[in-house]
Amino acid sequence: MPATVLIVEDEPAILELVAVNLEHAGYETLRAKTAEDASRLLSDILPDVVLLDWMLPGQSGVALARRLRGDARTRELPIIFLTARADEPDKIAGLEAGADDYITKPFSTKELVARIRAVLRRRKPQHGDAPVEIAGLRLDPVAHRVTGNGAALSFGPTEFRLLHYLMTHPNRVYSRTQLLDEVWGDHVFIEERTVDVHIRRLRQALAPSGHDSLIETVRGSGYSMRQ
Ligand code: CA
Numbered sequence: 001m002p003a004t005v006l007i008v009e010d011e012p013a014i015l016e017l018v019a020v021n022l023e024h025a026g027y028e029t030l031r032a033k034t035a036e037d038a039s040r041l042l043s044d045i046l047p048d049v050v051l052l053d054w055m056l057p058g059q060s061g062v063a064l065a066r067r068l069r070g071d072a073r074t075r076e077l078p079i080i081f082l083t084a085r086a087d088e089p090d091k092i093a094g095l096e097a098g099a100d101d102y103i104t105k106p107f108s109t110k111e112l113v114a115r116i117r118a119v120l121r122r123r124k125p126q127h128g129d130a131p132v133e134i135a136g137l138r139l140d141p142v143a144h145r146v147t148g149n150g151a152a153l154s155f156g157p158t159e160f161r162l163l164h165y166l167m168t169h170p171n172r173v174y175s176r177t178q179l180l181d182e183v184w185g186d187h188v189f190i191e192e193r194t195v196d197v198h199i200r201r202l203r204q205a206l207a208p209s210g211h212d213s214l215i216e217t218v219r220g221s222g223y224s225m226r227q
Contacts, residue, residue: 004048146160
């Protein structure tokens with residue numbers, strides 16, 4: 001699943017340039033020209049990363065970052081600040097407001113893509129390229145291939161994403177709502193029951209190698225992958 005990047009930038013030329021380059025690099029983009037536009041978008045859609053301009057008309061980027069960090073739904077959202085300011089005190093203020101990284105204008109799009117990849121690798125390993133392996137179950141995100149004790153297993157696209165997410169976050173319990181947010185990317189339009197359907201399909205797909213037992217149902221809470 002391509003990661004979605006929300007770009008908050010008031011200068012149309014920069015907004016367009018960044019969006020086009022990120023799309024070219026395989027990301028989906030959402031665009032906002034003000035912090036207020038970004039807030040409206042974020043009430044419907046949770047992106048995987050926010051690129052946030054420091055200087056915005058109306059509410060500043062820093063104020064928006066603080067607000068996102070203060071809301072349970074957006075607390076974990078990775079934020080990279082875009083700014084023309086290179087001063088040390090500003091960098092510190094940005095990081096204190098909850099930014100994951102900081103990139104100073106002018107920047108090369110190559111550098112920007114590299115920073116986004118690094119933040120995603122750190123914060124959202126399900127978007128990474130690295131193969132993951134648990135107890136003989138191996139998932140290779142680049143080849144889109146899963147093997148159980150060396151034998152190929154086949155999955156639908158949603159089950160593949162769900163498995164990738166659970167394998168990169170083992171031993172934690174996720175509620176249906178959290179899984180919808182993280183795997184489907186937007187919890188607004190899908191019923192929670194959908195998660196149960198896909199978990200059932202995922203277990204069926206894992207059954208040939210016996211790895212279905214790795215997925216635990218936690219009564220009243222959700223699902224977990226045991227490592
Ligand atoms: Ca600006």
